[in-house]
Amino acid sequence: MxxxxxxxxxxxxxxxxxxxxxxxxxxxxxxxxxxxxxxxxxxxxxxxxxxxxxxxxxxxxxxxxxxxxxxxxxxxxxxxxxxxxxxxxxxxxxxxxxxxxxxxxxxxxxxxxxxxxxxxxxxxxxxxxxxxxxxxxxxxxxxxxxxxxxxxxxxxxxxxxxxxxxxxxxxxxxxxxxxxxxxxxxxxxxxxxxxIKVKGADYTIKPADYYGKYFYFLGLNRFLAYVASGKEAMKSKSVSFFFKIIGSYENCRKQNLELKISENERKIINRQRWNMLKRKWLKM
The missing domain is CATH 3.90.550.10 (Spore Coat Polysaccharide Biosynthesis Protein SpsA; Chain A)
Incomplete structure (x- = not known):
């Protein structure tokens, strides 16, 4: 091949x-x-x-x-x-x-x-x-x-x-x-x-604005976006980080920014995320 x-x-x-x-x-x-x-x-x-x-x-x-x-x-x-x-x-x-x-x-x-x-x-x-x-x-x-x-x-x-x-x-x-x-x-x-670019750096740390936009363009609905925001806030041990993420997400929603995925693909992504949430957090 x-x-x-x-x-x-x-x-x-x-x-x-x-x-x-x-x-x-x-x-x-x-x-x-x-x-x-x-x-x-x-x-x-x-x-x-x-x-x-x-x-x-x-x-x-x-x-x-x-x-x-x-x-x-x-x-x-x-x-x-x-x-x-x-x-x-x-x-x-x-x-x-x-x-x-x-x-x-x-x-x-x-x-x-x-x-x-x-x-x-x-x-x-x-x-x-x-x-x-x-x-x-x-x-x-x-x-x-x-x-x-x-x-x-x-x-x-x-x-x-x-x-x-x-x-x-x-x-x-x-x-x-x-x-x-x-x-x-x-x-x-x-x-x-x-x-090799991130020598010695903590590659996992990203700004709240990034996560808010990421969850929006991934096509997550509001509930799943808030859950994902809470997860990142827990990692950072910061309540304010949670509100900054959802502020960024809601700002994208307010502007109705164009998604590069179809409505069917958006449904697929949300279904997969919901199933993952049930397995990991709700033990369902």
């Missing part, structure tokens, strides 16, 4: 070489990599040229800088890269970040998982970050969810869900939609991917 790997990059001259080197060193060699230079103002184009000049598997797409909208920016760049390729030439479509380091057998094990399990639609490894000079599990999500920087889709599942959505929350929306279509999302826990 040939891989198509799309890597959006904006001002990543320091990190991108680590990502591209780790892909060049893969034990599995049948892939094409498209690096989408999203309006970089540093030497990212020069870094990309070093690889495209000496390895025909590497290509580049140059864009004017996308509008800085969390979630949508990176998906917009990804889609622009995707548009340049004939998907008939590939069996696996990947959206990778430009600041990760893959183990040498990453693609090999991803391909093996897809070949041996025809119901696998989305596969990836686990993210690790540097903390106190050690690489530790990132912990920003459960270990059964494939994170945004390391997404690998079976082409058929990717096409069936009509690609990924250009919105905040896209990297959860895809998994929910695929599951509803009968595809499995699978994390290969022994595949440790190093996330």
């Amino acid at each position: 040939r891989f198509l790997i799309i890597i959006p990059a904006h001002n990543e001259e320091n990190n991108l070489p680590f990502t591209l080197d780790s892909l060049q060193q893969q034990s599995f060699k049948d892939f094409k990599i498209v690096i989408v230079n999203d309006g970089s103002t540093d030497n990212t184009p020069g870094v990309i040229k070093e690889y495209t000049d000496q390895d025909q598997r590497f290509e580049t797409v140059d864009l004017q800088k996308s509008l800085h909208q969390p979630g949508s920016k990176v998906v917009h760049a990804f889609k622009k890269g995707l548009e340049t390729q004939d998907l008939n030439d590939f069996g696996i479509i990947c959206k990778f970040d430009s600041d990760v380091i893959f183990p040498e057998d990453y693609l090999e094990k991803i391909e093996k998982a897809f070949l041996e399990n025809p119901d696998y639609g989305l596969v990836g490894g686990l993210l690790y970050v540097e903390k106190d000079e050690n690489w530790v599990y990132e912990g920003n999500s459960n270990k059964h969810h494939v994170r945004g920087p390391v997404k690998a889709y079976r082409k058929e599942s990717f096409l069936q869900m009509k690609g990924i959505r250009e919105t905040l929350g896209w990297d959860n929306i895809d998994a929910v939609i695929l599951q509803d279509m009968g595809w499995k999302e699978v994390v290969i826990s022994e595949l440790h991917v190093r996330l």
Whole structure:
């Protein structure tokens, strides 16, 4: 199964070489990599040229800088890269970040998982970050969810869900939609991917405004959004954090901001969230 790997990059001259080197060193060699230079103002184009000049598997797409909208920016760049390729030439479509380091057998094990399990639609490894000079599990999500920087889709599942959505929350929306279509999302826990941008940082802490917008664009109804806000507030041990999140969520509702998911997809997401709530909290 040939891989198509799309890597959006904006001002990543320091990190991108680590990502591209780790892909060049893969034990599995049948892939094409498209690096989408999203309006970089540093030497990212020069870094990309070093690889495209000496390895025909590497290509580049140059864009004017996308509008800085969390979630949508990176998906917009990804889609622009995707548009340049004939998907008939590939069996696996990947959206990778430009600041990760893959183990040498990453693609090999991803391909093996897809070949041996025809119901696998989305596969990836686990993210690790540097903390106190050690690489530790990132912990920003459960270990059964494939994170945004390391997404690998079976082409058929990717096409069936009509690609990924250009919105905040896209990297959860895809998994929910695929599951509803009968595809499995699978994390290969022994595949440790190093996330190099956030050295020593607590990657789990995000501002209240982010969470409010995230819950809105994910399509959560008011009840589920408030429950999710309460969960984040408990993590932060802050009552005010809860009210700031719901304030951001309600502001989005008031403005009636456009959702990038259909009404049916919104129902699917809310049903999945409600079922998860019943299992974990209500023990139903």
